[in-house]
Amino acid sequence: MIPDSLRKELAARVREAITPREAAVDIMKELQRHSGWLTDEGVEVAAELLGLSPLQVEELATFYEMIYRRPVGKQVIHLCDSISCWCMGGERIMEQLREKLGVEPGGTTTDGRFTLIPCACLGNCGEGPTMMVGDTLHGRLTPEEVNDILCAA
Amino acid sequence: MEQVLFRHNRPGRCITFAEYRSQGGFGALTRALRELAPLDLQQLVMDSRLRGRGGAGFPTGLKWSFVRRDLPGPRWLICNCDEMEPGTYKDRVLLEANPYSLVEGVILAAYALGVPHAFIFIRRGYESAAANLRRALAEATTANLLGENILGSGFSCHIDLHLSAGRYICGEETALINALEGKRANPRAKPPFPAVKGLWGGPTVVNNVETLANIPDIVANGPEWFRSLGATPDAAGTKLFCVSGHVQNSHCFELPLGMTLGEIIDGPCGGMKPGRSFKACLPGGASTPYFTREQWGIPMEFDAVAKAGSRLGTGGIVVFDEETCMVGATLNLIRFYARESCGWCTPCREGLPYVRHILERLEGGRGEPGDIDLLREQVKYLNYAFCALAPGAMGPVDGLLRHFQEELREHITLKRCPFGGRG
DSSP states (O other), X not given: OOOHHHHHHHHHHHHHSSSGGGGHHHHHHHHHHHHSSOOHHHHHHHHHHHXXXXXXXXXXXXXXXXXXXXXXXXXXXXXXXXXXXXXXXXXXXXXXXXXXXXXXXXXBOTTSSEEEEEESXXXXXXXXXXXXXXXXXXOSXXXXXXXXXXXXX | OOOXXXXXXXXXXXXXXXXXXXXXXXXXXXXXXXXXXXXXHHHHHHHHTOBOSSSSXXXXXXXXXXXOSSSSSOOEEEEEEOOOSTTOOHHHHHHHHOSHHHHHHHHHHHHHHTOXXXXXXXXXXXXXXXHXXXXXXXXXXXXXXXXXXXXXXXXXXEEEEXXXXXXXXXXXXXXXXXXXXXSOOOOOOSSSOTTTSOGGGSOEEEEEHHHHHTHHHHHHHOHHHHHHTSSSTTOOSXXXXXXXXXXXXXXXXXXXXTOBHHHHHHXXXXXXXXXXXXXXXXXXXXXXXXXXXXXXTOXXXXXXXXXXXXXXXXXXXXXXXXXXXXXXXXXXXXXXXXXXXXXXXXXXXXXXXXXXXXXXXXXXXXXXXXXXXXXXXXXXXXXXXSSSHHHHHHHHHHHHHHHOHHHHHHHHHXXXXXXXXXO
């Protein structure tokens, strides 16, 4: 359930915008922050707040890489698979994560702790290979460091 | 080497508002509001020969001059910080060290263009850069350098931050405008160009972070000074070169525009990693045709790089050693572009997966002699796409065909990747 307090907060954000739908990404992100992912209820609430149809919100939600329309783990691991990280051994890090977490790319661990998602360049190219766990960037990864980061996360 | 954008930086942390001001920060804005008419400021930027640092290298002052000033309704300014071109991280490094030059640059540009409301569009993943900007905007507002009636000049300007949620296409200026309006970020047809009809139908300028961050120093020190910063007579200003890959020091360096590729790699980058030798590089981000040893002496500035068959792009140099399979590298790049295609037009939506398929076949040892011609054809066809994404994607394929045909043939005759790639 999306609480009334959050709805009010979001309605205030929409009022600040030059046109309501300008706030669409902010609203989707806040609803995602609340539920961990953008739930069906979240899409309905966003549509109501933004004056859009649920389908229009869906069109936006499925466009953005970092809006999740399926449940994800407590922490989402985004591993960069673009060129700078690739040439510094990014594929090895993906192998390590798959093995360690026991999931394929896109999957969530059985304990619900982690979701593993390969992603586009994270803008940390000088320090490849790079991954983002939650909001935190980790660069110059080695397979050993990946283990440490997972344990600490 | 003279540092302009990095002049204020302190090691390991972001500078403070007080530090920026004590080094003359916001002096250019104060002076401009007092002494310069908006069109004088635009002329100053034109005279500086500053060219856009986001990839296309279009002259900034000229872009500003295209804005229709006689239309009813507001004009808009957007700072493009959707830095998602693989190999590019200069704007993040800049904003993590100093958000103030950008804020001052945006206000100056808004003044020159008569814009009451500007936006900074920032990508997902740049959370600390966004936090720095949010703080800088609040501090500037408190000091009356932003907001209503700035420093009593009668000019008012507001800046909003828009935090995006990923997707490379958002960096294309018309797609970015759609994204900002809360629409799906498909590119729009050009013309009309944003300068005539952009955000909410109003005249709009979209400039890159690095471009705008240069404006305060151009105003403070004059266009001649700015032009003198380049390493060649054709190059004006410094450039943030962000280097990645197999070099010793893979960092972001502020260097004179027009330094040669060799000088950059052997100089600040400290050469290649021990025991490795240079094979090729992407000279300006993921969408630029490769350079090899043959281009070692090319000045890294817009015209010279274009003349040598590539693009300066964003200044993101990705360096590959002799152990790198260039077919594999190109496949990686095409996978990125095929995934990031917004799907709006057929050449891009269908063409990029087809090119990916051909490259997978080649890298996996299942290539046929005709594949090279197929790739060559696709380089031509993808120019018919709606926006610059697909032609950009084919930049490295074009480079592969021009510089590494032998390597391509070897994949076909050996029926495997000579470097052990699996495709």
